[in-house]
Amino acid sequence: MKLTQPTITCPDCKLSELCLPFGLQKNEVTQLVDIVKNKRPLQADELLYGQGQACESLYAIKSGSFRSFITTLAGDEQTIGFYLPGELMGLDSLQHGRFTCSTVALETASVCELPLSHFNELCSRIPRLQTQLMRILGKEIASDHDKIVLLGHRSAKEKMATFILMLSLRYTALGFSSTQFNLSMGRQDIANFLGLTVETVSRQLTYLSQQGVITVKQRGIQIDNLDLLKTIVNACPLH
């Protein structure tokens, strides 16, 4: 059953403090709202945009979550990252105007579409928006660096613990519980992202459960001993 809900725009959106409108004045937000196109919601596994496509718009997440990945010449996929509400997707295309990765919805999700033609024009007219975009770009780069640290020379145990801790921190920033959340991605996606196999991910989750660090029920994760989790991570930068 699907209800037709009133469309939420930036001034009413709880995510606006984490998203593009942050730091803007009221009339500036209004101008931003004017260029936002509201796409129909996406279903699980639905493609938002594909690697190689010309980029017409950037996308901000209103609800749900996404996975972005690169398909290599050999045909296999490498997951680049997961996106949560309030985050901006498509920034990798700013170089050449083409998406360098594909992005799919992990669950039912909705996004705000920002047509680049209008958005660029607006940025040049509103310095505060330009500044905020810069901050977001800097965050994207810093976050990619964290991923490089995560993937470089860490044990499966460290990777798994870091993955859970990072998600916990991101959910906390969104106002959700920091100790209990549901994974929107499957084990295979986690494994691919961390450069491991599904079996190893599963074993590490079991291991963390046995240590009393977390409780795992399918995709539900509960953190029982945050200090111990942080001790296992330890080697992570997490700015």
Added chain:
Amino acid sequence: MKLTQPTITCPDCKLSELCLPFGLQKNEVTQLVDIVKNKRPLQADELLYGQGQACESLYAIKSGSFRSFITTLAGDEQTIGFYLPGELMGLDSLQHGRFTCSTVALETASVCELPLSHFNELCSRIPRLQTQLMRILGKEIASDHDKIVLLGHRSAKEKMATFILMLSLRYTALGFSSTQFNLSMGRQDIANFLGLTVETVSRQLTYLSQQGVITVKQRGIQIDNLDLLKTIVNACPLH
């Protein structure tokens, strides 16, 4: 012996097509030159900026090369990447105004310093400069994604081959030979970057030599069979 050389500025710089001045008009380049501070050259192992420092400036490389790395809580380093002439360093600081990584010179090097206060002001006055900065930011993000692909679930052989191929492509873009170049970083730096140990890096180089793919003489690399190298890589996106 050190000669005092005339300072090269953007209009005379061979790198300008790869750097910030790309796409700017003559008078705009002049304005950019006006805000560039020429730092004294750095020596090998000299720190350009440190993780956590407040970012006052961005830096473009005139000559030489750099290594940037993150120091984790546990105290160990993870190399994030290597920078070559024409590239812009410090972009990760745009989020909070603090560098999230440290950057050191790998050899004698010189940089153009761009004080952020002046640079931001100039960007808002010159739309073409703003656009070019965006392109560079997009490139940085896309390149970080390539690094994530490189580190995720690839064999030591693939990592090593990809590393050499990527460097070759970057040197080619700079106008240098694509088949013969000198590594400015040591084996330890390569190993740390690729998430391997020095021994494994050494063994993979030996292996690639035995296959007739490359010739290694200390830090000198010569590519003897580019097709075979690409076959070994294969799984790399390399946009």
Added chain:
DNA sequence: CGTACAATTGAGAATCCTCAAGAGCAGTGG
């Protein structure tokens, strides 16, 4: 020429992967 450091090479050990089978859960249809 000798010292210090970087790089290579070898042997054994540990982690993670591969292959294989089984368990848990959701959806379908009789």
Added chain:
DNA sequence: CCACTGCTCTTGAGGATTCTCAATTGTACG
């Protein structure tokens, strides 16, 4: 209501790659 199918996730055993430890060679620099 329950078996049946398909999927994801878990668990086990053996094997391969990479790491660790150790020794040797090679190169740069005083």
